[in-house]
Amino acid sequence: xxxxxxxxxxxxxxxxxxxxxxxxxxxxxxxxxxxxxxxxxxxxxxxxxxxxxxxxxxxxxxxxxxxxxxxxxxxxxxxxxxxxxxxxxxxxxxxxxxxxxxxxxxxxxxxxxxxxxxxxxxxx
Numbered sequence: 756x757x758x759x760x761x762x763x764x765x766x767x768x769x770x771x772x773x774x775x776x777x778x779x780x781x782x783x784x785x786x787x788x789x790x791x792x793x794x795x796x797x798x799x800x801x802x803x804x805x806x807x808x809x810x811x812x813x814x815x816x817x818x819x820x821x822x823x824x825x826x827x828x829x830x831x832x833x834x835x836x837x838x839x840x841x842x843x844x845x846x847x848x849x850x851x852x853x854x855x856x857x858x859x860x861x862x863x864x865x866x867x868x869x870x871x872x873x874x875x876x877x878x879x
Contacts, residue, residue: 756780756781757780757781757782758778758779758780758781758870759777759778759779759851759852759853759868760777760778760870760871761775761849761850761870761873762775762776762777762778762873763776763873764849764874764875765874765875766878767841767875768878769841769842769843769877769878769879770841771841771877772837772838772839772840772841773838773841774835774836774837774838775791775835775836775849775875776833776834777789777833777834777835777836777851777870778833779832779833779834780832782853784829784832784853785808785809785829786808787808787853787854787855787867787868788806788808788854788856788857788859788860789805789806789834789851789852789854790803790804790851790852790854790866791803791805791825791834791849791850791851791852792849792850792851792852792863793845793847793848793875794847794848794872795846795848800850801816801847802862802863803815803816803819803823803836803849804816804819804823805825805860805861806827808857809829810827810829812859813826814859816861818844819838819845822838822839822840823836823837823838823839824836824837824839825837836849836851838875841875841877842877843877843879844877845875845877846875846876846877847875848872848873848874848875849874849875850869850870850871850872851869851870852866852867852868852869852870853868853869854866854867855867
């Protein structure tokens with residue numbers, strides 16, 4: 756049974772930091788590229804970051820470049836998103852997702868497996 760379980764969300768003040776984790780099981784984690792998406796109330800799901808199967812070539816949406824860092828530990832089957840200098844506009848539910856595709860994909864339909872999401876709330 757494929758599972759992606761996000762954790763690490765919470766309430767933080769603007770300028771603060773959070774580290775999200777995504778624990779994967781039920782599939783070959785190292786054979787999938789991984790992404791983070793987010794969805795704010797009333798908005799469509801938005802691409803945040805992508806990382807290759809071996810942990811290289813990180814790719815970010817412009818709004819988080821220089822503030823967020825995506826990484827992975829294939830030995831632990833875990834994906835991370837370090838979020839620094841958080842802003843109120845970062846408030847959303849954050850989802851991790853796995854893709855069989857190698858090339859960076861920013862559309863949700865390119866991903867095969869999804870977690871249930873973790874809430875991040877940034878107070879101004």
